[in-house]
Amino acid sequence: MSAGLQTRLEVEQDERGRLAPYAEKSGDSRGRLHPEPEHPYRTRFARDRDRIVHSRAFRRLEYKTQVFVYHEGDHYRNRLTHTIEGAQIARTLARTLRLNEDLAEAVVLAHDLGHTPFGHAGEHVLDELLAGEGGFDHNRQTLRIVDWLEERYPGFRGLNLTHETREGILKHGSDWPHPVPMPALLACPSLEAQVADHADEIAYLSHDLDDGLRSGLLGWEQLQAVRLWADARAALAPVIGDVSERVQRAQLIRALLDRLVTDLATETFRAIAEARAGSPDQVRACQAPLVRFSREIAPLQRELKEFLYDHLYHHERVLEATRRAEQTLGDLYRHYRARRDALPPHVVARFGEEGEARAIADYIAGMTDRFALAEHEKLRA
Numbered sequence: 001m002s003a004g005l006q007t008r009l010e011v012e013q014d015e016r017g018r019l020a021p022y023a024e025k026s027g028d029s030r031g032r033l034h035p036e037p038e039h040p041y042r043t044r045f046a047r048d049r050d051r052i053v054h055s056r057a058f059r060r061l062e063y064k065t066q067v068f069v070y071h072e073g074d075h076y077r078n079r080l081t082h083t084i085e086g087a088q089i090a091r092t093l094a095r096t097l098r099l100n101e102d103l104a105e106a107v108v109l110a111h112d113l114g115h116t117p118f119g120h121a122g123e124h125v126l127d128e129l130l131a132g133e134g135g136f137d138h139n140r141q142t143l144r145i146v147d148w149l150e151e152r153y154p155g156f157r158g159l160n161l162t163h164e165t166r167e168g169i170l171k172h173g174s175d176w177p178h179p180v181p182m183p184a185l186l187a188c189p190s191l192e193a194q195v196a197d198h199a200d201e202i203a204y205l206s207h208d209l210d211d212g213l214r215s216g217l218l219g220w221e222q223l224q225a226v227r228l229w230a231d232a233r234a235a236l237a238p239v240i241g242d243v244s245e246r247v248q249r250a251q252l253i254r255a256l257l258d259r260l261v262t263d264l265a266t267e268t269f270r271a272i273a274e275a276r277a278g279s280p281d282q283v284r285a286c287q288a289p290l291v292r293f294s295r296e297i298a299p300l301q302r303e304l305k306e307f308l309y310d311h312l313y314h315h316e317r318v319l320e321a322t323r324r325a326e327q328t329l330g331d332l333y334r335h336y337r338a339r340r341d342a343l344p345p346h347v348v349a350r351f352g353e354e355g356e357a358r359a360i361a362d363y364i365a366g367m368t369d370r371f372a373l374a375e376h377e378k379l380r381a
Contacts, residue, residue, distance in 0.1 A: 005041055006041060007041055008040060008041050008042060008043055011026070011041070012026055012043060015027065015100065019098050019099065019100060020098035021278045022191060022282065023097075023098060023099045023100050023191065023192070023280070024045075024099070024103050024190050024191075024192055025100070026043035026044045026045045026046070026102065026103070028280075029044045029045070029162045029163065029164055032044075032160045033160060033180055033181065034155060036160065043102060044162050045100060045102035045103040045106055045162065045164070045165065048102075048106040048159075048161045049102055049106040051152075051159045051160075051161065052106060052110045052113070052146070052159065052161075053109060054152075055113070055145075055146075055152070055159060057113040057145050058080075060366065060367075060368050061078065061079040061080035061112060061113070062078060062079075062080040062368075063078065063368035063369050063370050063371075064080075064112075064115055064116075064117060064119070064368055065079070065117065065119040065325075065369055066078050066081075066082050066204070066207075066211075067119070067208055068215065075214065076211045076215070077208070077211055079112050079115055079119075081207075082203060082204060082207065083109055083111070083112055086200045086202075086203035086204075087105050089108075089199040089202055089261060090104040090199035091105050092261060093264065093265055093268075094195055096265045097191070097265060097268060097269060100192050103164055103165065103190070103192040103193075104195050106161075106168075107169060107196035108199055108200060110161075110165065110169050111139075111142060111169060111200055112138070112142070113141075113145045114137075114141025114142030114145055114365065115138045115142075115365075116136075116138065116329065116364065116365045116367075117328075117329065117364075117368060117369045118322070118329070118369055118372070119325075121322040121325040122326075122364075122372075123138050124326065125325075125329045125330050126329065126361055129333050129357075129361075130176075130358070133176060133355065133357045134175035134177070135175060135176065136365070138365075139169065139170060139171045140176070141365055143169050143182070144178065144362070145158075145366075146159045146166070146169065148178075148180065149362060158180070164190055164193075166183045167183040167184075167190065167193060168192065168193030170182065170183055171197070176358070187284075187286065187287055187288070188284050188285075188286045188290070190280055190283060191268075191272075191280075191283055191290060194289050194290065194291035195291055198264055202257065202260050205305060205308065206253050206257040207253075208308055208312060208313075209229075209253060209256070209304070209312075212308070214249070217311075217312055217318070222311065223307075225307070226303060227300050228256050228259065228260075228300045228301070228303070229252065229256065229304070231259075232252050232255040232256045232259070233252055235255065236251055236252060236255055260293070260297065260301060263293055263297040264291065266294070267293055267294040267297075268292060271290045271291075277290065328372055328376045329372065331379060332364055332372065332376060333360060333361070333364060335379055336363070336364075337356070337357075337360065340356075343360070343363065347359055347360065347362075347363045
């Protein structure tokens with residue numbers, strides 16, 4: 001180890017000694033689509049993370065819906081705060097399992113870049129409108145953004161991320177063509193990608209529950225039917241004493257979140273040992289994911305997920321916002337198809353290369369909630 005600044009090579013050497021055999025090592029990355037000189041002190045995966053954070057698509061997440069549209073309240077989660085919470089969980093899990101934290105974090109930070117305005121409602125309407133063009137999927141759109149739509153470098157389009165980060169972003173295929181070679185889809189991606197996927201889900205289950213309670217759409221006694229919640233409430237009752245509802249809610253969400261993360265880490269470590277996965281390649285050769293909940297917690301996690309789908313995501317107030325969102329994006333898409341003069345020149349310029357439908361979908365998918373609403377308001381003028 002040198003006495004000066006820690007170099008990238010020294011960080012890579014540290015990874016080989018510190019991380020588990022089944023963890024991805026940045027020095028062993030399969031590389032980028034476009035070769036680039038290595039950085040003197042940042043690893044490949046650290047550079048991926050930094051490129052994602054500095055992208056325009058990442059900044060736009062601040063005004064994209066998680067459950068509640070941005071103007072419904074300052075304290076509800078949006079896509080950006082959801083992403084940050086997911087990244088924190090991914091780092092905790094990766095550190096505990098001795099995986100590559102930079103890679104797990106990079107995948108989570110990127111995972112929602114392709115989301116439309118208004119969350120899954122926007123994704124649904126674009127998928128229907130582009131049915132004859134291969135449809136629309138936010139995971140594939142995320143890969144499209146990092147591989148093609150971001151423009152920051154003179155020698156290539158996109159962010160030119162490593163194979164491992166791109167693999168973690170791409171959960172499944174789709175029918176629409178991709179402008180550059182796609183990473184191979186195997187039964188299992190890296191453990192870091194699997195951790196990122198679960199971290200995303202744990203994050204939204206816990207914070208959507210919190211926001212549902214804060215909004216009044218979910219009730220305390222209603223939640224007693226959810227065993228994870230009831231268990232946490234029973235365990236905390238003698239500990240936290242007589243505190244405000246705000247503090248009690250925060251402590252309950254904290255306990256529930258900790259139980260899910262701890263169980264996932266413990267069961268995953270057991271599954272890795274049982275599979276005798278001694279390298280990243282052996283992880284990919286497994287027929288089923290190794291990052292998973294225990295048999296005790298898995299049904300409780302599904303119960304919480306189903307409860308939120310039934311009572312929060314399909315609450316009439318949320319469904320009403322969903323209907324307005326679908327109308328807004330549908331109107332914009334149809335208007336742009338009929339009136340190309342309503343589009344910015346840079347979007348029209350891509351019609352020949354990308355196809356009119358896909359270029360318009362890219363434009364709409366990249367909008368924030370407030371920009372989409374402002375554009376829709378122009379249609380009434």
